[in-house]
Amino acid sequence: MDPQAAFTSSGPANAVYTAEQLEQRAAELRQRFPILRREVRPGVRLVYLDSAATSLKPDSVIDALAEHYRLRSANVHRGIYTIAEEATAAYEAAREKVARFINASSTAEVIFTHGTTESINLVAWSWGGTNLKPGDEVVVTQMEHHANLVPWQQVCRRTGATLRFAPLTGDGQLDLAALEAMLSERTKLVAVTGASNVLGTVPPVAEIVRLAHGVGARVLVDGAQSVPHFGCDVQALDCDFLAFSGHKMCGPEGVGVLYGKLELLEAMPPMFTGGEMVKKVTFDEAAWNDLPWKFEAGTPPVAPAVALGAAVDFLRDVGWDFIRAHEQLLVSYAFERLQEVPGIRLLGPAPPNRSGLVAFAIEGIHPHDVAQFLDRYGVAVRAGHHCAQPLHQLLGLRASTRASFYLYNVRADVDALVDALKQTVERFARFRQRVSSQRG
Template structure:
């Protein structure tokens, strides 16, 4: 039986999202893949193309100055949002994957060689695994991994033994996109820094729900995507401590990243422009700034607490069903999502039936094949929350799961 259409009012946070207004009976549970976009973000992107369309940094005319202000104003917004020490430490990228590739490429060219190691974990998204595989293959360095325990946490007992003068960099996710595990990043950074080892943090899943202060964390690099923080696709951020960004070579060549050019040699622009070759995604950067402004108004901490509550409610409800198997995540250190399987039913089949019932869930390996194999799986269903989800949607999901099992059994 089809669910009744829910009336949305202007006091409902869902009202701020055009997609959710257009499909008011849809339950969107795929924010771990991409968040929906509030009206204010869409308006900001539209405003750029309608009223400010020009290239940045190159024109002294009014439109050029407006475009530059939109672009650099968003850099200022990111700088304040993560509490960087300098705005020059904020590099705009095409997303988390692009940002990690930038750092991996820089390390490959200047700091990796045979005998060196890259320390990752067994729960990394492919975006924080494959670039390092390529860097290792091309430099002769080796990969090492912090294992994942049976409860979904990282096995850190031998962390100090793994960290030695052979390790060139540690690169870890702050929140697992499959388990929802919140890793003790501060402890890992402190241990690595005590041995002079830099750390890159993948904050793609954490930036929208956990307040991030890069100075407090003492992170050397931190990356995230705009589309997972209520902003547009094709945008992202690399935060890098100034001394590290100065050490890395340029990632791409072209306009805006140069200081001087002759036919055989060039010199590079200052930070952050050394890493921003060509015409950037100006409208995307403006939209990202608007998204962070929207999230600031909502308060990241409150959003995170809301999603953590929904996570615990869903886990407690699924625990009552013997035919549901949840992937583990340590109690007290998990947030934002729940991954699970249904006995005897393929996750793709379940997702298709749920879609017909108005539920948007992710199915598959979620770009984390090694982590699924760690638990003897090729894939799972994933329900991931956003600021717009409500407890009543969990009740509806449980009913739909019962119906799906009956239909597919």
């Protein structure tokens, strides 16, 4: 089964597009992203290939953010005047949109946080802190982003639980049989990425949920790189927790989501305490508010949440069928064309079993130099360990360069990347030749 399809099993039936139709649609969508109209330098167009770090924002999202500040910039759940009530209504309407977007059974299961990192920390601190004890095990995979690794290291240290790592196969897939063999009644939680931000691997999350539930363990999905690209139906997937960020799915920075099953969230203590998350406070104690507000202490990111609602509308409008088919087209094309670059090593499984990003290493050229040279051609890529240092160690690399695609990229962006890479490799070869002839 296509692992991406498992995330959207209640979504619309797959439509069939030709490559030309996908290109045409992406070209139309580009018009809605004002930043793509700017030049990096005079005569150099922006080739944005860093959407895994943060996506570009369409006009509708920028307008929703600005409109909120222009028309109803008031705090929520407090004021009894018109614009405050409008702000509250807009904030809660955004929650309803997100709940529908991930098919949560209730808005009480949708908590606004500041992003994936905060969402995972909340689960680790609150659920982990109360449910883990010495002898228990938490299983993560070897390809996790630090955001889905460090919080588990910390809570395991605090509670005495053991952190275990499901290995990868030689071609960068999750070794499902090894993960299955690790599961036992000691396993309390499996925390897994929906898509690797380095390898592009899409693990079989539906199967992992089934196996984990079979031993009574809970499953958290780090959806930072999967929700923006193939959505998530939390009821169909049956995951216990899902974390994702607004800024990677055409929304603004500063807002993210934690989904949790109602009975789990009910039993969890709040991580942050203070205003808004309480029902009644005396000098000695406090009673918590209902869900989801129990976990939203203080002033929440109101305008970003409202704009995230606009991003959800935008993505629904564009449709998963198009987004997935278009990213498959781009990543397959990129895999094919990148092979033309001398000395390149592409990381992760070959298409079609991967998401829409490609990380690579070029022999003899540091990824930071690669990224800096590409910038001369207007090509924006990410270089470094991408917050996955243990994975890079496993790959025998200190760092890599990553090109990541989204719904507004076209094949011409891949061509620009490949051309710029070839020129970079040539320049370095010439430079080395010059140095060796000077020495000789």
